[in-house]
Amino acid sequence: METALLQLPKHSSNSTLFPSRLPHLLCRFSTSISSSPSSAHCLIVPANSLADPTSPPSDAKPNSRVRLSVEVPAAVCDDCYRTVIKEFTKRAKVPGFRPGKNVPESILVSHVGKDNVKKATIESILKRTLPHAMSSVSGRALEDSVRISTKFPEMESTYSSMKSLRYDVIVDVIPEVKWIPEDGYKNLKIVVEIDKEIDAQTAAEQELRRRHKALGALKIVTDRGLQVGDVAILDISAKTIEQDESAAQSIPSAESKGFQFDTEDGDKVLPDFLDSIIGIKRGETKSFPYVFPDSWKQEDLRGVRAQFTVDCKELFYRDLPELNDSIADKILSGCSTIEEVKETLLQKFLEVEQTAKEQATDNAILDQLHKMVEVDIPPSLFEEQGRQLYGAQLLQIQANMKLSEQQLASLSSPKAVREYLENQKENITNIIKQNLAVGDIFKRENLQILTDELVKEVENSISEFKSHNQEYDEGRVQEQVQEVLEGAKVLEWLRERADIQYITN
Structure with missing residues (x-):
């Protein structure tokens, strides 16, 4: 089930990897870049300048897309034709001839069909010459972005009339990163906002209080009001x-029945709400006006004047044991004194605070980086990144709640993926810019990763896949681990050189 989540449907487009009329065998042809056979000579020229063989080998297009025009000489086409004839001779069952034996070419072509021979020949030409054409963008081409843009009928027409072949190839290439200002990443000034909730001292005190309260019992208040x-x-x-009381409307999001209100968490609800109900007794009702603060999370309620009515159904106080060494082990197993409990909790939350600060710092740095670069993002890179994010989101949803096959199919549909890519366009774009910026810094500053560290992390990742019985591609795992380690190395390098200011909100 988890594997299926990652196999998201491809977007449909006007141009596919290969023309739809191309024989099935060609559709399985790998688009990876490799050197061509020595016999596969072809001329690669800019698509807009076929008559000028001295021009650069590619024509840059918007969004880091390159178009190549390939001219295959008649000699190569004829050699491919002879190869196709030999293959058909081996496989074709021509009446009156024993399988594998020589069959006159005219009879063989008539039996197989001229159109089928022509299609197979064009397929053979493309398979032989495409790797050579792609060698001009070796190291820059993005995987699975190669598309033959020339329509198949056009190639058939050219081959029929000239016995040679011309076709155009469009490929996305790794985009160039332009820094504004140049080398600006070397002098970053970062302001990192830290949530007061992660302050180690405050968090440790709150945790101690929570654990102490868990040891107590709630008892009914009978002789006083809320405190x-x-x-x-x-x-x-x-x-x-x-002004017109008849126009007053209820506020559903502010209403609740049987709400358990812990007065020690009063700051987590409406500001000043606790002050308005202090003293309320069991069975009593209080009504009071309230103005929602301008910082309230629901924008439509900011500044709204409201009349609250609160009914106190039950009122309890906590009967707590005295906070002393006698209950230290109950609060935190293994501790013999309250001071030991406090110190242990503080150390725990100091680690949490440090991790949170580092994460907040990295996020602030990455946010700064994507604003400092200009990049033409090719469509294939955008789609690949978006699909990875969506796949990860689906896996998280599946982990949190069991989806039915119908729900999963709906969430994995082309429409759902397309809507995600459209709605998350800005976020996906920023992540790509961050990743490209990090990769560019790694290369510019000649940063290195220890081989032993890479091997160890790859082994750990593979062990994780195996422990969950998940399929994996070892090469892809290594690539992903390499990217993660490079990113960590760059962030470490940037933190050491950045001017970082921390503020608590």
């Missing part, structure tokens, strides 16, 4: 305040 430390069960409703 800090209590837990109340509330029914909450709210309406907008209007």
Whole structure:
């Protein structure tokens, strides 16, 4: 099931990898770049300048796309034709002739069909000459982006009339990264916002309080109103305040029944809400006006004047054991004193804080990098990155909730993928720019990764795949590990040289 999540459907487009009328065998032809056989000589010239063989070997197109025009001499075409005839001779079962024996060419062609021979010959020509054509962009071409743009009927017509062949190839290449300003990444000034929730001291104190509270019992309050430390069960409703009272509307998102309100978490609900209900008793109702703050997460409620009504259904206080050494082991196993508990929790949250700060710093650096580069992103690179992100998102959804086959099919449909790519265009583009910027810095600064480190991480990744019984491609795993290690090395290099300011929000 997980493998299927990653096999997302390809976008349909006007131009496919090969023309749709090309024989099936050619459609399986690998687009990887390799050197051509010595007999596969062909002339590669700019598509817009076929008459000028001295011109550069490629014609750059927008979005880091290159168009090549290939002219295959008649001699190569004839050699491919002879090869096709030999193959048909071996395989064809011509009436009156024993299999594999020589058959007069005219009889063989008549039996197989001229059109079939012609198609097979063109296929053979393309298979022989395309690798040579691609050698002009060796090292720059993006995998699976090669497309023969010349329509098959045009190639048939050219071959029929001239016994030679011309065709155009479009390929996406690794885009060039342009820095603005040049070398600006060497003097980054970064402001990193840190959430106060990750402050180690604060987090450790909150965790100690949470663990202490877990050892206590809730008891009903009978003789007083709500105070800090209590837990109340509330029914909450709210309406907008209007000059015309009949125009007042309820606010569903602010309403709740049986809401368990821990007064020690008062800052996690509406600001000042706790102050408005302090003193409320069990069975009592309080009504009060409230203005939603301008910073409220729901934009449509910011600045809205509302009338809240709160019914206190139940009221409890916590009966807690005294916080001393006698309960240290209950709060944190293995600790004999409260001071040991505090120190252990603090060390734990110092590690969490450091990890969070490093992650926030890396995110801030990457955010800065994508704003400093100009890149023409080729369509194939955009689609590949988008599909990887979508595939990872589907895997996460599948891990969090079991999807039915119908739900999975719907989420994996071409329409769903297309909508994701469209809606996430800016995000996908920024991620690509970040990745290209990081890769460019790695090369510019001649950074290196230790071979032992790479081998170890690849082994760890493969072990992870095996432990989950997942299929994997070792070459692809190594590429991905290489990218991750390069990224980590670049971020480390940038952190050491950047002017970083931390602010707590």
